[in-house]
Amino acid sequence: MSQPTDPYEDHLDDLPPARPVHYAEQALLGALLLDPHRLTEISDLDADQFGNHAHGALFQAMRTAPLPNPEDHRSDPAWLNTVLDAARPHAPGLTASYLHTLIQVCPWPKHAPTYARMVQADHARRTVLIHAERLVQTTTDTTLPNPAATTLAQADTLGQFLDTLAGRFASHPGSLPRTEVPATRAGQRGEEAIDEERLLLATATAHPAELKDMRWLQPDDFTLPLHAGLWQCLSALVHNGEPVDAITILWEAQHRGLLADGLDPRHLIDLLSTPVGSPEYWGERVLQRALLGRASDVGTRIAAYAQDPANTPHQLITGSRRALADLTALRTRWTRSASPPRAPRAPRGPAVTRAGPPPRTTAPSARALR
Structure with missing residues (x-):
């Protein structure tokens, strides 16, 4: 039983x-x-x-x-x-x-300092993991009033902690982690992101002059290759001083092979014919989404390094720093887009010729007033 x-x-x-x-x-x-x-x-x-x-x-x-x-x-x-x-x-x-x-x-009691370094190394790995997971969570927090600034602040906190660790653990050969990290950028696509990119392209088509001040936005910031290609078409037409409208962009898209996959030209014209708002607004939305997506990828990669016990502290530090460096260029462009426009320069005074003395600008002397 x-x-x-x-x-x-x-x-x-x-x-x-x-x-x-x-x-x-x-x-x-x-x-x-x-x-x-x-x-x-x-x-x-x-x-x-x-x-x-x-x-x-x-x-x-x-x-x-x-x-x-x-x-x-x-x-x-x-x-x-x-x-x-x-x-x-x-x-x-x-x-x-x-x-x-x-x-x-x-x-062996005499090995106590070595045991202590092992404890510190594991604590460093756990703390890096916590910072990396917070970075990923921050990028998806829809309650934040300024998600880009909060995300960059969290990235700075992680970077400062890595700087502190670098002074505690000595470097050694073979400093790059071999951890395989799956790509996650494709998972950032969504209907809202696609709609914002379409509105940007349509509005930029209607107001192409504003693109000259939007060099901070790059094709890699778009989630769809088609949208990235259309942005390149727009930028090329503006740069070359060519007329910009839905038809000229369609012609440029044909030369760049964007219609090779069977894209209906009527669909492309319709996409470029519904402007709303200003290009700068939608451009900042696209760039912010790209920034948050890149930060999420960086946090995911660092978390994978920290979860791999095969990585030494120095490998973890080096790999994490390189991951954060991938955010630097995009961060610079975001700062440039968010900075206020420069005030126009004051007009220069009249040019002084060599033929005679400069015009009198001082008050008349007391003798002349007598």
Whole structure:
């Protein structure tokens, strides 16, 4: 007869295996419990850098408890009891037996600084992942009043953290991560994005003179290749001083091969014949969408680097910095589009000829007024 299954039974075998950093934290704490004076060798390690909360609480208790006399510590567990009592309010699951387990699993107490660097490296990886995920979430937050500025601020925060990490971890050969990151840009397409691009093309066709001040918008900013090609047609006609309307753009599109896929010319003419608003407004909308899409791609790539445990801290830093660099050019163009137009220069004064002295502009002298 089969035994009934206890619904409250703990299925410990179903738990995922502990990650390597768990054993590094245990080895570090065991080394410090054996030789508390090694705390001075890892002064740059903080309690919040531990992945296990109980381990961090125990480490913080070690930091706050006065160091024992080395000779007394070998035979007296008083310091261990002090540390345990200080850590238990923050981690009630800690027991005296677990402290003995930490001591037993430590291979070499003299390797404590190395164990500490392992803990710091894993904390750096987890923190980069948090920043990258926040960057991705910011790009899709529709409640933000200024999504572009908020996204760029989050990218700056991530970049500053990477700069801080660069000073903590030494560089070494083979610094590029080999993590494969799937392309995500295609997923940014949507009806709203396509509609905004169509309105931009139609409005720019109606007001082509404004394109001279919109060099900050590039074909790569469009989600559809057809729209990018039509923007190139518009820009070329304006640059060459040619007349711009739906028919001239259609002719230019034919020369550029945009009709080769069976596009109906009537459909293209209709697309370019419904202007609304100003080209600059729709151009900024298209550029902002491109900026948010690029930032999302960058955050996704950095998150993939951080989730790959095969990457060393230096590989993570280098790969993440290169990913952020892909946002720089687009960010520069966005800043240029959002900057106010320059005020017109004041008219110059009349030119001075060499034939005679400059005209008198000062007030007459007192003698002349007498």
